[in-house]
Amino acid sequence: MIKQAIIPLAGLGTRLLPLSSVIPKELLPINGKPGIQYILDECIDAGIKEIILIISKKKIMIKNYFFNDKFYNKIIKKKKDPRIKQEYKKILRYRKLIKFVYQNKPLGTGHAVLKTKNLIKDKFFLMLLPDDLIIKKNCSKSMIQLNKRYHSSVMASLKVKKSDVTRWGIYKFKKKIDKKNFFIDDVIEKPSLKKAPSNRAVIGRYILPKKIFSKLVKQKPGKGGEIHITDAIQSLIYDNEKFIAHNFSGKYLDCGSMKGYINSSKEISKL
Ligand code: G1P
Numbered sequence: 012m013i014k015q016a017i018i019p020l021a022g023l024g025t026r027l028l029p030l031s032s033v034i035p036k037e038l039l040p041i042n043g044k045p046g047i048q049y050i051l052d053e054c055i056d057a058g059i060k061e062i063i064l065i066i067s068k069k070k071i072m073i074k075n076y077f078f079n080d081k082f083y084n085k086i087i088k089k090k091k092d093p094r095i096k097q098e099y100k101k102i103l104r105y106r107k108l109i110k111f112v113y114q115n116k117p118l119g120t121g122h123a124v125l126k127t128k129n130l131i132k133d134k135f136f137l138m139l140l141p142d143d144l145i146i147k148k149n150c151s152k153s154m155i156q157l158n159k160r161y162h163s164s165v166m167a168s169l170k171v172k173k174s175d176v177t178r179w180g181i182y183k184f185k186k187k188i189d190k191k192n193f194f195i196d197d198v199i200e201k202p203s204l205k206k207a208p209s210n211r212a213v214i215g216r217y218i219l220p221k222k223i224f225s226k227l228v229k230q231k232p233g234k235g236g237e238i239h240i241t242d243a244i245q246s247l248i249y250d251n252e253k254f255i256a257h258n259f260s261g262k263y264l265d266c267g268s269m270k271g272y273i274n275s276s277k278e279i280s281k282l
Contacts, residue, residue, distance in 0.1 A: 012058065012155070012159070013058075013059070013133065013135050013136060013137050013155050013158060013218060014058075014059060014060040014061060014132075014133060015059065015060070015061045015062075015063065015130075015131060015132065015133065015136045015137070016054045016059045016061070016062045016063070016136065016137040016138065016139060016151075017062070017063040017064075017065060017124065017127045017131075017136060017137070017138050017139075018047075018050060018062065018063070018064050018065065018138070018139050018140075018141055019065045019114070019120055019123035019124070019138070019140065019141075020035070020037055020047070020064055020065055020066045020067075020070060020073055020141060021065055021066055021067040021069075021070060021113075021114040021115070021117055021123060022036075022117055023117055024036035024267075026267055026268050026269065027039070027267065027268075027269060027272060030269075030272075034072065035070045035072055035073050036141075036142075036266075036267070037050075037070075037073060037141045038072060038073060038076055039272070040276075041144070041266065041272070041275050041276050041279060042275075042276045042279040042280050045076070046141060046144070046266055047073065047141060048101075048105070049144055049146075050139050050141050050144075051105050051108075051109075053139065053145070053149055053150070053151050053152075054108075054137070054139065054151060055108070056149050056151075056152065057137070057149055057151040057152040057155055058152075058155070059108070059137060059151075060108065061108060061110065062108050062109050062110070063109075063110045063111075063112060063127050063130055064109055064110070064111050064112075065111075065112050065113070065114050065123045065124075065126055065127065066111055066112075066113060066114075067113060067114055067115045067116075067117070068113065068115055069115075074111055076102075077102055077105060077106050077109060078106070079102075083095070083099040083102075087099065110130065112126045112127055112130065113126065114126050118232075118237055118238055119232070119233075119237030119238040119239050119240075120140070120237075120238075120239060120240040120241075121227050121230050121237075121238035121239050121240045121241075121242065121243050122227075122237070122238040124138065124219070124223070124224075124227060124240055124243075125224065125227045125228065125238075128224045128227075128228075131221055131224070133221070134220060134221055135158055135164065135218050135219065135220055135221070136218070136219060136221070137151055137154070137155070137216070137217070137218055137219075138215075138216070138217040138218075138219055138240075139151065139215060139216055140215025140216075141215075141266075142215060142265065142266050142267030143167075143214050143215030143216070143263065143264075143265065143266070143267075144263075144264040144266050144275055145167070145214070145216070145259060145261040145262065145263055145264070146261055146262050146264060146278065146279060146282065147260075147261045147262050147282070148259065148260045148261035149261070150167050150216050150257075150259040150261050151216055153257065153259060153260070154167065154216060154218050154257055154259075155218065157192060157218075157255055157257055158218045161188075161253065161255060162253075163194075163253035163254065163255050164217070164218050164219055164220050164244075164247075164252065164253065164254045164255070165217070165218040165254070165255045165256075165257050166182070166195075166198075166213045166214075166216070166217050166218075166244075166254060166255070166256055166257065167213070167214040167215070167216035167217070167256075167257055167259050168182065168193075168211055168212060168213055168214060168256040168257060168258055168259075169211075169212050169214050169258065169259070169263055170210055170211055170212070170258075171210055171211075171212045172210065173204070173207075173210045174204070175210075175212075176201075176202060176204060176207040176210055176212070177201055177202065177203060177204065177207075178201065178212075179201065179212035179213060180198055180199070180200050180201070180212065180213035180239075180241040181198065181199055181201075181202050181207045181208060181209060181210070181211060181212055181213070182195045182197060182198040182199075182208070182209065182211055182212075182213060182256055183195060183196055183197040183198075183208035183209055183211075184196070184209070184211070184256060188255065190258075191257060191258040191259075191260070192255050192256070192257050192258070193255065193256045194253060194254070194255060195248065195254050195255070195256050196248060197245065197248060198213060198241055198244055198245050198248065198254075199241070199245065200233055200234050200239045200241035200242060200245075201234050211256065213241065213256070214259070214263060216259075217240070217244075219240075219244075220247070220252060222247070222252070223240075223243050223244070223247060226243040226246045226247055227240075227243050230242055230243050230246075262278065264278055264279075
């Protein structure tokens with residue numbers, strides 16, 4: 012069973028400027044709740060017992076959000092408001108599960124993952140990218156079930172417009188398992204329209220094998236000079252590591268772009 016999850020949070024969030032210039036984008040409210048809490052709730056509901064948050068010194072506010080006891084204790088004593096007590100209790104519950112590591116230079120998702128190398132215990136772990144919210148069905152939970160059944164790495168996937176392939180990791184499938192799941196035999200980070208092997212994109216939920224660290228330590232910078240997790244995954248696939256692409260059933264909300272961020276509050280308020 013997968014017990015550990017990691018969440019890279021050290022990105023600059025430039026697509027959400029000016030909102031993210033002072034406040035880390037993951038603390039921005041989505042329908043009255045910070046985006047990061049949706050991701051943590053997905054992990055908890057999927058049975059995850061430890062969540063490693065990869066932050067940077069610039070985003071220390073994320074840590075402060077979970078460690079603000081003095082403030083809460085004072086206000087609870089003064090106001091005796093049961094709602095505040097309830098919210099503080101939730102924060103304390105998250106706190107039992109979270110750990111922090113630092114990635115002070117935004118050198119890519121692969122570089123962020125490498126920072127957790129000494130903390131990962133089991134053969135597989137879960138990674139969630141906080142820009143990608145998936146509502147209505149717990150995608151992590153479904154992926155954990157697939158991992159259990161096939162002893163395979165898994166990535167969430169979605170068909171995108173052919174003209175949009177340059178924005179995503181794009182994969183090529185080898186064998187259909189069923190309507191929603193495929194074994195894949197290649198993945199390319201943000202390919203050109205010409206080089207894209209399909210219009211099937213990787214979305215920000217991954218079950219990765221611990222052995223990815225042996226690839227990441229020697230991974231050279233790729234697209235845009237960053238160390239991409241996609242490139243390390245490609246290298247593992249070429250070594251015959253099994254990877255499943257899972258077409259999730261929930262609804263995808265892209266909270267990393269301004270349009271998507273605004274839309275996500277609207278969609279969640281309808282639930
Ligand atoms: C990252 C990955 C990309 C994936 C995407 C999903 O890109 O590198 O392969 O398709 O997440 O959201 P980023 O959003 O960091 O540019």
